[in-house]
Amino acid sequence: MMVLAALGYRVGLPGYIKPPVVSLQFRLLRDGEVTETVKFLRLYRGFETLGQLALVFWAESGAGDFTQTCALDLATLLAQGEWLAMGIDDALPRRIRTVYLSLSESGLYTFNITMGEGGGQQGDPGQVSGLVRVERLPANREIVLVERPADGEWRLAGYGPTPGGSGDIDVRVVGGDVYAIGVDDYGVAFVPDLRVQVGQRIRPTHYAGWVYEITEAGQLPAAEPVWWAAQGENPSQPLGSARAIARRYFQPIAHGPVPVEVI
Template sequence: MTGAVLANRAAVPTHVSPPRIAVRFRLLRDGEVTPGLKTLRFYRNWATAGKIDAVFQAEDGEFTAVQSFDLATLLAQGEWLVAGDDPAPPRRTRASYMSFGASGTFTYNITSGEGGQQGDPGQVSGLVRVDRLPANREIVLVERPADGEWRLAGYGPTPDGSGMLDVRVVGGDVYALGLDDYGVAFVPDLDVQVGQRIRPTRYAGWLYEITEAGQLPAVEPVWWAAQGDNPSQPLGTARAVARRYFQPIAHGPIPVEVI
């Protein structure tokens, strides 16, 4: 009887906790460390602002406590609406969308809105092609004014391969950088969704785009290169196809339409 009981106990599978990451924030006001309570609140979007998903607070200093989050939930949401509040007179508040894919300390500047907004408003036409086909990419625009000190002029996506990007310029030369999606580093047992990209821990030129949702394997697999029609292959219980990563490409100077 004792032997039978022990055998039954041994047959119970071991529970595997889903991958998690640790996040904390460095909270600044107008780019500086200031005393007093500061608060960050996480929402999925403005439509669900009545439901707070997480709260970070810095009681009297610059760093919040560390919080642990389910990585799959963060990645499935993609961008989170993060709203910061500093009640010290004159009160300051700011909201922005942020993405999280790894543990770390993230700087959040609760600013009055003046920082980084110098210059005349303008627009730049963005057009991206990959292998001669329209592609959605993140475009970053930098400007080199007469004093030679580089500055960020603007950034934005190119949905369906094109779009108008808002900028702030001070009369210098503007250059555009097109950035590909570098994906998320492989994490064992991670739940993944269609469209997410996974990057091997030893990157060798290929990323792996999820075509069927599921869970990554417990052990990093032998990665493969795209061949022929590039069919999807199993990646744990998910499936994925190999995608070439295109390194950033810069163009410029480019014309800016000042508004």
């Protein structure tokens, strides 16, 4: 009660601006199916902080699969980046699954609690050498690799970054043709008064080919600004109390088939 009272008092202070928040809800499945058992999804900031629970979602017994909705400060969500998520279903035989999740906006997310039986890691292990150039310069991009086997049913083979413009990406293949898709950072849609950190990208509500990379941390303005295009040496410009530069967003580009070194 004391915490709630303190929070209520703070919101009422003159000049105080309530930070933007997001609403998160999860749909918890067991082995890809809806079940009526109690399920938990626990979020941690990292492996080294497993003793410090950050958020917990649960689906009650008999309620099916949907959890409660939690509100979280958007700036905290973006600054964290990846969360260590642990899904738990204690119904026999027990199920547990731990992965890293990237969450950047409000929404209903599906989390499948499974032990991976049935071929979650199908295929032979291999590697693909990724090399990315943007306007002739090395660039860090997420590379997604998909495979088209003989049966024609597309499957995900692997994915990974290209730090410094290159990198070896681990894949699992079943003898089909593999295609690589390079994905640029589309940024986060503009939110008034959002606190932003260096390196984050902001996307205008009405996208026109440009996203805006934060060069000095601060707070976005209360109203969406008049966005600008990169010109000349592309100097940074004020974006609320932060500063940013315009970056062209490059739509995904695919190449293939690409050679795969089977290990």
